[in-house]
Amino acid sequence: MAFRKKADFILKHKPDILVVPECERPDKLLFPHDTTKPTQILWFGKNMHKGLAVFSYGSYLLSVLEEHNEDFKMIVPIAVTGGEFPFTLFAIWANNPEDPEGQYVTQIWKAIRHYDALLTNKKTILIGDFNSNTIWDKKRRESNHSNVVKLLKEKGIFSTYHTYYDQAQGTEKHPTLYMYRHKDKPYHIDYCFASADMAKKLVAVEIGKHRYWTKHSDHVPVMVTFGKKARIQVQNKKPGKKSAVINFEASGKS
DSSP states (O other): GGGGHHHHHHTTTTTTTEEEEEOOOOOOOOOTTSSSOOOEEEEEETTTTEEEEEOOOOTEEEEOOOOOTSSSSEEEEEEEEEESSSSEEEEEOOOOTTTTTSSHHHHHHHHHHHHTOOOOOEEEEEEOOOOOHHHOOOOOOSSSSHHHHHHHHHTTTEEEEHHHHHHOOOSSOOOOOOOOTTTTTTOOOEEEEHHHHHTTEEEEEEEEOOOHHHHTOBBBBBBEEETEEEEEEEEEETEEEEEEEEOSSSSSSS
């Protein structure tokens, strides 16, 4: 959805990896000449105007894992190499209207069970628009947000936001979505989960401010900084456009 016109706003944060749900197909991405160009682009979807895109910058390289199951249309396991260390990235846009069992968090529940062997407590990141929160749990449905969080925790994978701010799921003080860009309609639905080894290197988590980012989007960025300047951001650009950013740098300060 016209990410090419909005890329410069998030590129100010100098991402190494950028995940953009509802992004136009790469052949439609005609960036201005002075916009930083990605090293590599992966794109998934059927609608040329609204797919899931993953960009890398600098020395970072992306490759879809052989284990990728296309039944999970917008939850994609990707090998990331070329940086301080290789890791597995799950790029997420939880939205599959074709699944009668559940369009949003059910997709993540199914995916983490399917990718059980890939989800470990080492070198693993899940990041993007989960379209879910504990406040919307359906208690009789196994595939709710709280159970997704619980299952990931059992695997040694934790929400960076909740770890850093010491908050419980469903009580978040920092929204990532302002419905219709209205400040009185705040929700927290964008997440970065990291394996235990990476969570131990967590340095900071920032949430974008409503007054600035809602000029461009109904979502605000979630920026997560790890040791050795490994930084992850989630950024949603406009109603219906979401993106996530990961930065990895060599020194110890962000």
